[in-house]
Amino acid sequence: MFRQICAASLVFILANSCTGRSAAQTPNHRQKVVVISLDAFGAESLHDPHLPTPTLHKLMQKGTYAVAMHPINPTVTWPNHTSMVTGVNASKHHVIANGLIVDQRSDKQPRIDPDAPKSRLVAVPTVYDAAHKAGLTTAEVDWVAINDADGITWKFPERPNPDGPIEKDLVTQGVVSRDDLMHFGKPSQAWRDRIYTDAAIDIIKKHHPDLLLFHLLALDGIEHQTGFGNDAGRDAIAFLDDRVKDIIEGVKEAGDLDNTAFLIVSDHGQQSVFKHIDGNVMLRQAGLQGPSISNPAYCIPEGGFALIYQKRATPQSTQRLKAAFSGKPGIRAALTPEEAAKEGWPIPSTTDQGPDLLVYAANGFAFANGKSEEAVTNTKEVGAHGYPNTEPLMQAIFIASGAGIAKRGEIPAFDNVDIAPTIARLLNLKLENIDGKELKDVLLHP
Numbered sequence: 227m228f229r230q231i232c233a234a235s236l237v238f239i240l241a242n243s244c245t246g247r248s249a250a251q252t253p254n255h256r257q258k259v260v261v262i263s264l265d266a267f268g269a270e271s272l273h274d275p276h277l278p279t280p281t282l283h284k285l286m287q288k289g290t291y292a293v294a295m296h297p298i299n300p301t302v303t304w305p306n307h308t309s310m311v312t313g314v315n316a317s318k319h320h321v322i323a324n325g326l327i328v329d330q331r332s333d334k335q336p337r338i339d340p341d342a343p344k345s346r347l348v349a350v351p352t353v354y355d356a357a358h359k360a361g362l363t364t365a366e367v368d369w370v371a372i373n374d375a376d377g378i379t380w381k382f383p384e385r386p387n388p389d390g391p392i393e394k395d396l397v398t399q400g401v402v403s404r405d406d407l408m409h410f411g412k413p414s415q416a417w418r419d420r421i422y423t424d425a426a427i428d429i430i431k432k433h434h435p436d437l438l439l440f441h442l443l444a445l446d447g448i449e450h451q452t453g454f455g456n457d458a459g460r461d462a463i464a465f466l467d468d469r470v471k472d473i474i475e476g477v478k479e480a481g482d483l484d485n486t487a488f489l490i491v492s493d494h495g496q497q498s499v500f501k502h503i504d505g506n507v508m509l510r511q512a513g514l515q516g517p518s519i520s521n522p523a524y525c526i527p528e529g530g531f532a533l534i535y536q537k538r539a540t541p542q543s544t545q546r547l548k549a550a551f552s553g554k555p556g557i558r559a560a561l562t563p564e565e566a567a568k569e570g571w572p573i574p575s576t577t578d579q580g581p582d583l584l585v586y587a588a589n590g591f592a593f594a595n596g597k598s599e600e601a602v603t604n605t606k607e608v609g610a611h612g613y614p615n616t617e618p619l620m621q622a623i624f625i626a627s628g629a630g631i632a633k634r635g636e637i638p639a640f641d642n643v644d645i646a647p648t649i650a651r652l653l654n655l656k657l658e659n660i661d662g663k664e665l666k667d668v669l670l671h672p
Contacts, residue, residue, distance in 0.1 A: 257630055258486040259652050260430075260438045261310070261645075262473060263369075264466050265303060266446035266611065268454070268495025269294035269621040269639075271463060278464040281471040282625060285488060286635075289627030290668045294639040297494045299570045300531055301611050301620045303446070304370045306493035306642060311352040311439065313646035313660030315570040320349040320577045321371050323528060327579050330535035335506075335524050344375040349577065353646045354378060354437055356655045362436035367426040369439040380433050382425035384441075386410055395428050396421070415447040416465060423469045427476035434482060436653060440473065442466055446496070449609035453498035454619065483628075487652050490625040491645060496609040497619040503556045503587055504596035504603070505532045511601065512550035523547055523582070527593035530612030534583035539574070547583040555602050556591035558614075560584070569614070586614060632670045640665065 269292075271277060285291075297306045298315040300322055308321040316322050326342035329335070348371055354364045355377035365380040366372055373383070382392045388407040396402045401424045410418065419442045426440050445462040452458045470490065477486050505525030509515040514523045514536075521543065523536035534547055544562055551560040561584040563573040572580040587593055592610035596603055613620055622642065630652050643662035650657045651664045651672075666672035 255485050256436065257652055257654070258434070258436050258438075258482055259489065259649050260473065260477065260486055261440065261489045261491060261649065262470055263307065263310075263439075263441040264445060264463075264470075264490065264492050264623070265441060265443045266449055266494060266496045266609075267463065267466070267492035267623050268619055269623050270495060270619055271455075271459070272623045278460065279467040281467045281474070282490065285470075285490060285625050285627040288633060289488075289625065289631045290634040290637055291626070292624040292637050292639055294621035295491065295624040295645075296639055296641045297615045297620055297622050298642065299615045300528065301494040301613060301615050301617075302528060303493050306622070307369060307441070308348055308352075308371045309643050310491060310493075310645040311354060311649075312348065312350050313353070313643050313657055313662035314350055315643060315661065317567065317570050317572050317576075318350055318661075320572050320579050321347060322533070322572065322579055322581075323526070324370070327526065327533070327535075330524075330578065331537050331539070331582075333522060333537065336526055336535055338526065341373060343373050344371060347371050347373075350659075351657075352377060353649045353653075353655065353657060354439065356650060356657060357437045357653055360653075360655055362653065363433060364437045364439075365426075365429045365433065365435035366439040367429065368422045368441040368443070370441065372439075380429045380435060382422065382429070386425075392425050392428055395432070396424060399428075401428075416444045416462075419444045419466070419469060423472050426473055430473070430476045430482070431480045434480060437649065442469055449496040451608060453607040453609045454496045455498070459496075485629045487626065487628040487630045489645065489649070490623065491642070492622040493642075494611045495619045495621055496611050497589065497613065497617070499529075499590060499592040499608050499610045500605060501556060501591045502594040502596060502603050502605050503527075503532075503591055504598075504601055505534065505551075505585065505593055507596060507599055507601045508550055508554065509534075510599075512546075514547065514550055525585075525593070527595055528612045529592045529594075529610035530587050530614075532585045532587070532593040533581040534585060536582045539582040544582055551583070551585045556588050558586040558588040561586075587612075589613070589617075626665075626668045630670050631668060634667055637665075637667045 304324045305321045325338040325340035358377035367382045448462045521537045526533040548560045566584040574580040647662045648665045
């Protein structure tokens with residue numbers, strides 16, 4: 227009997243010691259947040275009851291979703307992604323294009339630098355900075371305005387680094403080759419989105435991030451080529467729905483499903499365009515650009531809007547700039563810095579990114595670089611965004627489901643600056659000096 231008791235005790239001790247080692251190797255069970263951004267997914271599309279999105283519809287049934295999420299101005303990718311992680315609009319974070327505007331107010335055409343570091347590009351702290359400082363593990367896959375960010379633990383950027391640790395993992399697994407990574411921009415956007423998804427799952431399973439920021443571009447890419455509201459866009463949405471399913475399955479396989487909140491968002495919508503406007507042609511026609519001009523002005527076309535910068539701009543020259551666009555075909559409005567500031571834009575006295583004139587295109591028109599001296603030209607149906615954030619087709623989606631999320635069904639529309647404080651609340655962080663508010667209707671324990 228004594229030997230039997232000793233044997234039983236030994237089995238109990240061994241079992242407990244094995245359980246202890248296993249528990250030490252399993253992921254922690256604190257709250258996690260996965261933000262999935264489906265670029266250009268408009269609220270108008272999500273309202274279609276026949277949209278082929280079983281995964282998104284299941285998340286909506288189990289959680290909370292908004293009638294729409296209001297983007298900031300400008301309604302383009304980098305500014306709105308930045309607002310969702312900072313809780314402020316462009317007047318404070320200063321991101322107004324898909325990169326840093328450089329060479330503005332000079333004698334040459336300005337350009338957008340997508341490789342600028344986050345420290346130069348984003349003027350305020352982010353929620354991932356706060357998470358990192360709190361000792362949480364952060365990650366990003368194809369997020370934007372985030373180059374060389376100190377607050378990111380694991381990354382797979384839009385243009386991956388073949389020598390990065392996650393990239394090497396995928397090469398070792400046979401998911402992608404080093405040559406694929408070296409020429410990442412050549413295949414289709416759908417192919418890249420699959421690789422981004424594989425990278426996100428690799429990070430989830432191996433590193434269990436407390437905050438993952440994940441961004442997919444297939445819908446934006448196809449709608450830019452074909453316009454809004456067609457089967458090409460709906461097929462892209464179905465493809466993205468499958469990628470969301472893959473991420474959820476990855477979280478489940480990692481053992482983190484019961485403590486993960488999923489926030490499905492988009493940065494803006496999209497609308498169809500049938501005519502292009504060349505702002506630089508309009509400036510030349512107005513005598514504001516050319517080899518003999520001492521204070522030339524240049525246009526950066528951004529679809530639904532254009533940024534005008536002038537060397538040594540003055541209040542008087544700004545009025546001349548405004549006159550060059552106001553009332554012209556395809557022009558919705560031409561706004562001085564003071565007028566643009568009322569719509570959330572930064573101004574030149576605050577940041578060198580602020581334009582000397584902001585010009586909006588009318589619906590059906592978009593600013594683009596032309597190949598002729600015609601200011602307005604016809605185009606096949608294509609898609610664009612960048613129109614005022616009050617436009618119905620510019621509205622974005624929001625779906626929340628999972629740990630810490632209430633099951634409340636549809637809620638009213640809200641501003642996307644509310645995303646950052648809601649992430650912070652889920653992760654028990656605090657953000658200061660922001661404009662956004664916690665989405666109490668979304669949180670299980672507000």
